[in-house]
Each structure stands twice: as structure tokens, then as C-alpha cells.
Amino acid sequence: RLLDACVPSIHKHSIHYSSTYNKTKTPPTGILISAMLRPKLQGRAAGRSALAPSLPSIGGLAKALPRRTLPVPARDANGSQPAKPSVHAKATATEVKTKTELQIVKVDPAMKDHQDHINYRWEQYKETKQAIVKAEGGLAQFAQGYKKLGVTRVGKATVYREWAPAAQAAALIGDFSGWKEVWMTKDQWGIWEVILPDGADGKPAIPHKSRIKIKLQAPGGWWVDRLPAWIKWATVEPNKMGAKYDGVFWNPPESEQYKWKHSRPAKPRSLRIYEAHVGMSSEDRKVASYTHFKDVVLPRIKRNGYTAIQLMAVQEHAYYGSFGYHVTNPFAVSSRSGTPDELKALIDEAHRLGIVVLLDVVHSHISSNADDGLAGFDLGQGEDCNYFHTGDKGYHKLWDSKCLNYKNWEVLRYLLSNVRWWMEEYRFDGFRFDGVTSMLYWDHGINRGFSGHYHEYFGLNTNVDACVYLMLANELAHELHKDAIVIAEDVSGMPGLCRPVSEGGLGFDYRLGMAIPDKWIELLKERRDEHWGMMEIVKALCNRRYTEKTVGYAESHDQALVGD
Numbered sequence: 014r015l016l017d018a019c020v021p022s023i024h025k026h027s028i029h030y031s032s033t034y035n036k037t038k039t040p041p042t043g044i045l046i047s048a049m050l051r052p053k054l055q056g057r058a059a060g061r062s063a064l065a066p067s068l069p070s071i072g073g074l075a076k077a078l079p080r081r082t083l084p085v086p087a088r089d090a091n092g093s094q095p096a097k098p099s100v101h102a103k104a105t106a107t108e109v110k111t112k113t114e115l116q117i118v119k120v121d122p123a124m125k126d127h128q129d130h131i132n133y134r135w136e137q138y139k140e141t142k143q144a145i146v147k148a149e150g151g152l153a154q155f156a157q158g159y160k161k162l163g164v165t166r167v168g169k170a171t172v173y174r175e176w177a178p179a180a181q182a183a184a185l186i187g188d189f190s191g192w193k194e195v196w197m198t199k200d201q202w203g204i205w206e207v208i209l210p211d212g213a214d215g216k217p218a219i220p221h222k223s224r225i226k227i228k229l230q231a232p233g234g235w236w237v238d239r240l241p242a243w244i245k246w247a248t249v250e251p252n253k254m255g256a257k258y259d260g261v262f263w264n265p266p267e268s269e270q271y272k273w274k275h276s277r278p279a280k281p282r283s284l285r286i287y288e289a290h291v292g293m294s295s296e297d298r299k300v301a302s303y304t305h306f307k308d309v310v311l312p313r314i315k316r317n318g319y320t321a322i323q324l325m326a327v328q329e330h331a332y333y334g335s336f337g338y339h340v341t342n343p344f345a346v347s348s349r350s351g352t353p354d355e356l357k358a359l360i361d362e363a364h365r366l367g368i369v370v371l372l373d374v375v376h377s378h379i380s381s382n383a384d385d386g387l388a389g390f391d392l393g394q395g396e397d398c399n400y401f402h403t404g405d406k407g408y409h410k411l412w413d414s415k416c417l418n419y420k421n422w423e424v425l426r427y428l429l430s431n432v433r434w435w436m437e438e439y440r441f442d443g444f445r446f447d448g449v450t451s452m453l454y455w456d457h458g459i460n461r462g463f464s465g466h467y468h469e470y471f472g473l474n475t476n477v478d479a480c481v482y483l484m485l486a487n488e489l490a491h492e493l494h495k496d497a498i499v500i501a502e503d504v505s506g507m508p509g510l511c512r513p514v515s516e517g518g519l520g521f522d523y524r525l526g527m528a529i530p531d532k533w534i535e536l537l538k539e540r541r542d543e544h545w546g547m548m549e550i551v552k553a554l555c556n557r558r559y560t561e562k563t564v565g566y567a568e569s570h571d572q573a574l575v576g577d
Contacts, residue, residue, distance in 0.1 A: 115517035117509045120560055124508060127471035131509075135517050138481045141425070145485075152489050158430035159344065162204075163243025164219065164262050171209045171219045171262075173227075175241060176423050178203025179394035180229040186238070187225035187262075189218060194228060203398055217264065224248075224259040231392040239389035240342060242400075242427070247329050247341075247385070248348045258331055258341070258385040263353055271354040275365040277442060280496035281320035286371070288569055289314075290325045290336065291350045291359075300333075303355040307362045315366045321498070322363060323371040323445050325570060327356070331385040336574060338447060339414060340375045341386025343431050346439075353439075360440055369442035371498060372435050376428050376486075377448030378414040388415050400424055409451065411459055419452075420478040425485070432486050436493050443490065443498030446521075450505045452479040463505045470507045480519060487520030498522055500564060511561035526563040528556050533567045 115135060118124045124131060142152065149155040159165075164173045173185050175197075183205040184194035197205040205227075209218035219225065226238045240247060244260035294310050295301035314322060326337025329345035337347070346353045360370050379401070383389040391401050400423075401407045401415045409416055418424050435441045451457040454474050463469055490497040501510055501521040512518025532553040536545055557563040 116515070117512050117517035120512065120516065121508055121558075123467055124471075127467055130471035130475070131517055134477050134480055137477055138484045138514070141481050142485065145425075152429070152485065153433070153492055155426060156429040156433040156489055158426045159243055159434050163241055163245070163344070164225065164264075166217065166264065167208075169211045169215075171211075171217050172206065173197070173209075173225075173241070174204055174206045175227055175243075176204050177227075177229060177390055177392075178398035179232055179392045180205065181232060181234070182230040184228045185225060186228050187219065187260075188223045189220065189225070197227075219262045219264075221262065221264045221266065223262050225262055226260055229390075229392065232394065233392075237383075237389065237392075239383075240385060242387055242390060244342055244345050246348060246353060247345045249331075258329075260342075261348075265354070271357045271361075273357070273361055273440070275361050277440060277494070277496075278364055278367045278369055280442075280498070281369060284321055284498070284564075285319045286321045286323050286564065286566075287314045287317075287319040288323045288325065288373075290570065292326060292333070292347075300349045303351040303359045306350075307355075307359040311359070311362055311366060311368075315368065319368065321369045321371060321442075323373055325373045327372055328375060329386075330380065331382050332380070335380075336570065337373065338375055339380035339382070339412075341380045341382050341388075343375075343379075343387065343427075344434055357439060364440070369498065370440075371443045371445055371500070372439075372441045373447055374431075374435065374444045375447045376417070376431070376482075377446070377451045378409050378412055378416055381408075381414050391415065396421070400427070406455070409457060411457070412451075416457075418478075419476070419482040425482060428482065429485060429489055432489055433493060436490065436497070442494065442496070443500070443522075445500040445502065445525075446483070446486075447502050449483070449501040449503040449510075452476060452483065453503065453505065453507055458505055461505075465506055467508060470505065483519045483521075484514045488514045491520070500525060502527075506558065508558060509561075511558070511563075523562045523564045524558075525569075526554075526557060526565045528553055529565050530568055530572050534572060 114128070115131060118128055118131065145152055145155045162174045162176065164171065166172075175183065177183060178199075180199075183197045183199070185197060185207050186192050186194055189209075195207055195209070197207040199205045211217055225241065225244075227241055228236060228238050230236050240258060240260040246261040246263040247258045248261055249258050250256040289306070289310065291303055291306045292300040294306050311322075327347055328337065328340045329342035329347050330337050330339050331341045332339050333349065346356050350356075363370050379387050381388050383391070387400060391399055391407075396403050396407075396418050399421070400417060402418045407416050407418075408414075417428070419428075432444070435444075453470075453476060454461075455476050456474055487499055490499050499521050500523045501519075502525050503510055504527050507519075509516075509518040511521045511524050514520040532550070536550075554565060
């Protein structure tokens with residue numbers, strides 16, 4: 014009621030936020046709640062009010078930034094396979110000049126002292142996008158990697174391709190072959206391929222729901238079994254303690270494929286978000302299903318006036334206790350709650366009810382679980398042929414996870430294709446990007462309290478590669494769906510985060526107002542009712558960047574699950 018009374022009168026873009034969790038209830042059996050699961054909560058309070066006016070800048074810091082080198086693939090004679098990267102940028106940051114002042118600086122003149130850095134970031138974005146357009150024909154075309162990589166159907170054959178340049182040998186194994194090796198060949202760009210013609214009866218060589226893995230020989234000579242990076246579904250053998258995940262080829266016959274019934278609803282004029290974890294949505298002591306959520310929870314959400322749902326834990330994650338934030342298989346629907354088609358039915362029903370559906374997407378890090386996920390493709394190779402950074406830069410010490418290398422061409426393809434996959438295959442209406450602060454800074458914001466002074470955001474600690482990726486991801490989302498809603502979970506308060514890419518901003522529609530739930534919990538736990546200060550409350554609600562829209566909420570999974 015506090016938010017209902019205050020927020021609309023303060024800012025026209027304020028939004029109500031809620032959660033599925035009831036803190037008075039015992040969590041369902043099998044869910045381990047531990048402070049270690051979400052260590053990024055540590056030290057947040059100091060950073061959530063980081064929106065103070067800027068101090069004089071540390072001028073010229075951007076001029077010392079290392080120049081990003083981005084390979085520029087060219088098309089081959091067939092126009093489809095990227096050719097070997099052969100063009101590398103060699104100019105230094107001091108040579109980058111933007112002739113006209115970016116609109117973002119005009120909107121926020123306080124950025125003028127950091128214009129060198131902002132111009133440098135803009136030039137890197139333009140250079141990257143131009144390389145993509147030259148090599149692939151456009152951003153949307155580049156983001157269709159799932160049509161070529163992974164297991165696909167091409168004519169009367171099943172084709173499997175995997176980018177694993179460090180592997181010395183590779184074979185596809187699975188139910189279809191009795192788990193015997195079907196050897197693959199590698200092209201000069203590090204992509205392994207095997208083509209399996211249909212049988213004499215016309216049936217695919219790999220049947221629908223068949224379990225598969227890729228067997229790789231590491232540079233050191235040893236062999237490992239891994240799940241395909243682009244796998245669309247992954248399951249674990251039931252009733253077996255410690256069983257590892259298997260990739261599953263999801264390819265139902267056309268007669269069994271889910272048929273969409275309803276179009277996307279119009280973008281809500283008043284965005285009221287209901288945050289939900291499907292597996293935890295039942296009062297029974299079990300992992301709830303997509304079907305249960307569709308039939309039981311959706312009607313309640315509609316009756317209570319919500320216009321949007323934000324779904325957690327949809328991307329597959331081997332460790333359920335991570336609440337979906339240690340993703341192992343970014344393209345796969347979490348099998349604990351059901352099949353891909355059952356998730357589609359949930360989203361379709363939400364659309365019938367006029368509710369938009371947002372995916373809580375995790376592109377800030379990847380689970381370090383090599384047996385069950387993408388981390389298994391790190392075979393000790395260097396960054397140029399790796400999904401991840403190497404050494405300390407590649408390890409998130411608070412989350413015990415791996416950090417993605419956002420400047421790598423194939424990583425950009427993988428992540429941008431992931432954005433398109435969820436929007437087109439499952440018709441998600443947008444995203445809540447998790448852990449954006451960790452992406453924006455090389456130190457991931459660990460043990461830092463952001464004061465709001467602009468020199469904290471534009472300097473050597475800023476991960477420009479990640480900024481460029483986020484600009485491309487936001488541009489792509491809005492290109493695919495003009496009414497897409499993209500929200501950033503950022504505790505640092507970076508200026509321009511929610512300004513359009515065309516202005517030089519990062520392109521998000523909203524940022525989470527993460528200081529508000531901190532203040533709300535503080536009032537409940539530490540203040541007598543008669544000691545609440547109205548000016549203090551108003552200040553917390555108004556603590557936001559000028560012209561940047563903010564999601565105002567009192568509680569989310571961070572508060573409900575950690576125990577505040």
C-alpha cells in the first residue's frame with residue numbers, strides 16, 4: 014500500500030513488483046536455501062543508493078583503455094560459412110574520434126567530462142555491428158546460430174555441428190548409436206560436423222527424445238563426454254543418486270508439435286510484474302510443473318491485476334538449489350518442470366489472458382559444472398577459441414562460476430542467438446537480465462559501494478566488451494519485437510543504462526530500483542511504526558537516474574529466499 018500511495022505520484026514510469034514466495038511457509042522438500050547460493054547479495058546495500066550527483070571527473074581515463082580487437086569474418090563462396098577472421102583493429106583509443114556529440118551526453122550533461130570513454134564505447138559498438146552486418150547480413154541473421162549449430166534437420170538428414178576449436182578429435186554418441194562413437198570432422202574454423210542421413214524407412218537417424226552427448230579429446234590427450242552447447246532439452250536419469258545430465262534431441266513430429274493459439278498481447282500501459290519460480294509455485298512438497306502453473310497460478314495472477322509475469326529458473330540448471338542462476342544449458346528448458354511444449358502452453362495461456370511474459374535470463378556468468386553444461390567446452394585453451402576468459406578474469410570468486418568472453422565472435426553469436434531463440438521459439442515478450450553489474454565491471458562490483466560519482470562508471474574497470482554486447486542484445490530484442498520489455502538488474506546505477514542505443518546508451522527499458530526493497534526491509538525490521546520518516550521514504554522512491562525508467566518494488570526473490 015505504501016508503493017500504491019506514493020509511487021504513481023512521484024514518477025510516471027514507476028512500476029509495482031511482486032513475488033510468488035511466501036516467507037512464512039516452509040520451502041518445498043528438496044530445495045536447499047543457503048547464503049552461498051546468491052553471494053552477489055553481499056555488499057549490495059552500499060551500492061543501491063548510488064545515484065548521487067557527480068563530482069569532478071578523472072579526465073582522460075578512457076584514453077588509456079585497451080583497444081578491443083574483433084575479428085571480422087567474411088563470407089565464403091557459398092555465402093553462409095563465416096571465413097577465418099582476418100581483420101583486426103589496430104587503432105588505439107586515442108585515435109577514436111566521434112565528430113558529433115552523442116545524444117546521451119546532451120540528455121545528461123554530467124557525462125561530458127567522460128565523453129572520451131563514451132565515444133570509445135560507441136565506436137566499439139559501431140565497429141562490432143558493422144563487422145556482423147558485413148559477415149552475416151545483419152544482426153537478426155547473425156542471431157540465428159541455432160539453425161546451423163547444434164543438432165538440426167537439413168532436408169532428409171540430421172546434422173550436428175559444434176564449435177570446439179581446441180578439441181583434437183570429436184564424436185557424437187547417444188542412444189541412436191548404442192553409445193558408440195560416430196566420428197566428426199573439423200573445418201578450419203574449429204567447427205565439428207557430422208551428417209546422418211535418414212534411414213531407409215524415412216525416419217531420422219536420431220529419434221525424437223533420444224539422449225546424446227559429444228565425446229571430445231582435449232589438447233592434453235584425455236577424453237571427456239559433454240552435453241552439446243546448443244542442446245534444447247536436457248534430462249537426468251530418474252531415481253539415480255548423483256546422475257549426470259544427458260542432452261536430449263527434441264524434435265517432435267509435426268503432428269505432435271505445439272500449435273500456438275494466441276498472439277502476443279499489447280504492451281501494458283501500466284506494467285505490474287509478478288515474479289515467479291514455476292518449480293516453487295505449488296503448496297505441495299514437490300517441484301511444480303509448467304502445467305500446474307498454467308492451470309492453477311495464472312488465473313490467480315490475472316485476478317490480482319498483474320499485467321506481466323517474470324519467470325525465474327527456465328534455463329536449465331543442474332543445481333536446483335541455485336534457484337536457476339547457475340545456468341548449465343542456456344538454450345534448454347528446465348526439464349524438472351516439464352517439456353518445451355508445456356512451457357509454450359503456459360506462455361500461450363498467459364497471452365490469452367493479456368499478460369506479457371518476461372524471461373529471467375542469465376548471461377552474466379555460466380555454472381562451472383563442466384560435466385553438465387557449457388563450461389565443459391573449456392579444455393584449457395586460450396581466450397581466442399574459448400567461450401570464457403582465462404585465469405582470474407575467467408572466474409567469478411563469489412559465485413564460483415565462469416565469466417564469458419563477450420568480445421569473442423562465437424560467444425556473441427551464441428548469446429545473441431539465445432536472445433532470439435527465447436523470443437521466437439517460446440514467444441517471450443522480453444527479459445530481466447540478471448547480474449548486469451557483474452557484467453559491466455571487470456571486478457564485478459565485488460566489495461564496492463557505488464557513491465554515484467561518474468568516474469566510477471567510466472574508466473579502466475569498465476568492461477566495454479560487455480557493454481557492447483548489451484547494446485547489441487537490447488537492439489536485437491527491440492528489432493525482433495518492437496514492444497519488447499528489457500529490464501536490467503544493476504545495483505551500481507550506471508548512467509545511460511536505460512537510454513536508447515541510438516543515443517549511445519545501453520538500451521534497457523527499465524532498471525530495478527534495488528534501494529527500495531532495502532529501505533522497506535529496514536523499516537519493517539528496525540523501525541517502530543511511529544518513527545517512519547516520510548521524507549526518507551520519498552527519497553528512496555525518487556532515487557533514480559533522470560529520464561531513466563525504474564521498476565519500483567518492495568520484495569523479490571532476493572528478499573524472500575535469502576531470509577530478509
